Amino acid sequence: MTARPFFLVLSMYLVAACAALPGGGGGGGSSLRHFLLTPLAADTPPLNPVPAPDYTFEVVQVTVPPYLNRTQIVTRPGPNELYLSETHQWGDALPDNLTRTLAANLAHLLANDRIFPRSPLLPIPAHYRLVTEVDRFDQDADGSVVLALFWRLFPGNDMTPLTERRALWRSAPVAGTDYGALVAAMSRLWGDYSQGVAREVARLSTTARR
Numbered sequence: 314m315t316a317r318p319f320f321l322v323l324s325m326y327l328v329a330a331c332a333a334l335p336g337g338g339g340g341g342g343s344s345l346r347h348f349l350l351t352p353l354a355a356d357t358p359p360l361n362p363v364p365a366p367d368y369t370f371e372v373v374q375v376t377v378p379p380y381l382n383r384t385q386i387v388t389r390p391g392p393n394e395l396y397l398s399e400t401h402q403w404g405d406a407l408p409d410n411l412t413r414t415l416a417a418n419l420a421h422l423l424a425n426d427r428i429f430p431r432s433p434l435l436p437i438p439a440h441y442r443l444v445t446e447v448d449r450f451d452q453d454a455d456g457s458v459v460l461a462l463f464w465r466l467f468p469g470n471d472m473t474p475l476t477e478r479r480a481l482w483r484s485a486p487v488a489g490t491d492y493g494a495l496v497a498a499m500s501r502l503w504g505d506y507s508q509g510v511a512r513e514v515a516r517l518s519t520t521a522r523r
Contacts, residue, residue, distance in 0.1 A: 347404035348386065348496040352417040353504045359424045360511055364518035366425035371439035373431050375411040377447045382407060386492060388452040395451075401492040411503065415445065418507035423514060441475075441517075442467040443510060450502075452495055456486030460502040466513060476513050482506065 381387055385397035403410065412430045420428040429437070449461040465477040482505050484498040 344400070346401050346492065348401065348492060349404045350410050350414045350496065350500045350503055352414050352500075353421055353507065355421075357421065357504075359422050360515050362515075363422075363424045364515045366423065366427060368425070368427070368440035368518065369437060370419065370423075370425065370428040370441045370443070370514070371431050371437070372412055372416040372419065372428065373442055373444045375408050375415065375445045375447060377408055377411070377450065381447070381450060386495070388495075389454055391454055398492070411445075411447070414500070414503055415443075415507055415510075418504055419443075419511055419514070422508060422511035438469070440469060441514060442469070445506075450499065452487065453483075456488065458484040458487065458495065458498045458502055460499070460506065462506065464506075464510065466510070466517075475517060480506065480509065 380395060383397065384402045385399060386401045386403060388396045388398070390396050416428055416430045420426055431442075444465045444467065445462055446464070447460070447462045449459055452458050459481070460483075461479075461481045463477070463479045465474040467474050482502045484502055487494045487498050
């Protein structure tokens with residue numbers, strides 16, 4: 314092969330390879346997008362009445378099943394099938410994102426700035442500890458988002474829970490493959506869970522003062 318045809322073939326190969334990369338030439342490639350769950354909106358009203366913020370609250374790291382503990386956003390195209398999107402991914406480790414968002418939601422709903430994720434670097438004694446085990450958090454084949462979890466609320470370092478509940482939420486269907494709308498629906502369901510925990514904390518705090 315002469316030099317000229319060789320370089321022509323090489324050039325064509327490089328162009329094709331670049332076009333196959335995320336965001337690559339001609340608009341035909343799929344660009345990589347990253348997403349995060351968001352806390353409740355600032356105009357979401359806190360609980361009424363809100364308990365006095367005279368307690369500390371520790372949000373233990375949320376756990377998720379292995380199929381969710383990955384960078385790709387997971388959906389279910391069928392009852393026994395998972396789809397892992399290579400072009401729509403989490404911008405942070407999902408358990409970390411869930412934990413921080415939950416702490417922010419509870420701090421807002423309970424008007425208490427002493428609600429924090431557990432940190433080995435800042436061991437603060439807590440009046441309450443929240444443990445959350447997510448069983449499922451993904452989009453179903455019908456487009457709805459499903460959140461299924463088990464949560465327990467402990468008093469301080471006591472291992473006997475004050476409350477333990479299994480719960481499930483399902484959103485309205487999200488049309489098409491709009492991952493922005495999908496993550497927004499997930500954020501709303503996580504906010505619903507946060508509100509349930511906040512109501513229970515308010516009930517317990519009010520009862521403790523009687």
